[in-house]
Amino acid sequence: MEKTFLMVKPDGVQRGIIGEIITRFEKKGFKIVAAKFMTISEELANKHYNEHVGKPFFNDLVSFITSGPVLAMVLEGEDVIASSRQMMGKTNPHDAEIGTIRGDYAVVMNRNLIHGSDSKENAQREISLFFDEKEIQDYDKAIDNWIH
Ligand code: GTP
Numbered sequence: 274m275e276k277t278f279l280m281v282k283p284d285g286v287q288r289g290i291i292g293e294i295i296t297r298f299e300k301k302g303f304k305i306v307a308a309k310f311m312t313i314s315e316e317l318a319n320k321h322y323n324e325h326v327g328k329p330f331f332n333d334l335v336s337f338i339t340s341g342p343v344l345a346m347v348l349e350g351e352d353v354i355a356s357s358r359q360m361m362g363k364t365n366p367h368d369a370e371i372g373t374i375r376g377d378y379a380v381v382m383n384r385n386l387i388h389g390s391d392s393k394e395n396a397q398r399e400i401s402l403f404f405d406e407k408e409i410q411d412y413d414k415a416i417d418n419w420i421h
């Protein structure tokens with residue numbers, strides 16, 4: 274089953290909406306298979322946002338993502354990469370549809386609450402940056418057959 278890397282960013286933690294964000298993914302039917310509450314080092318931030326090195330917003334992005342704890346997670350489910358991106362909404366909350374996480378809870382681009390992998394390759398890369406293989410759980414839930 275497909276897996277993705279999701280992260281409640283420091284603004285989501287500070288605003289006390291970790292629970293509301295996770296609830297959306299649980300209710301959708303995605304399965305949490307790993308989670309870690311942690312503060313990202315500058316080195317990890319550079320690796321994670323490697324594709325944005327050199328862009329004008331890069332330094333602010335690294336400062337922000339390392340500014341406080343985040344909740345890093347791996348979620349599993351059918352088409353979870355694309356679906357969770359839809360649930361997050363557009364990068365700029367100003368353009369994000371109401372009903373999405375960013376559309377409902379965020380206002381500006383550099384405080385957009387949540388990260389989600391944007392491709393299979395990046396999901397693989399980001400999962401292995403944040404988690405060891407042994408930290409990812411493989412388990413069944415009785416409700417699985419009612420979702421898939
Ligand atoms: P992430 O899940 O954080 O990776 O967001 P995303 O995939 O929706 O967007 P992207 O990877 O393109 O950009 C990463 C982050 O950089 C975004 O979440 C924004 O906070 C920030 N960012 C992206 N583009 C811009 C920009 O043009 N200006 C500014 N100020 N920030 C940007």
Ligand code: MG
Nearest residue numbers: 388389390391
């Ligand atoms: Mg991105």
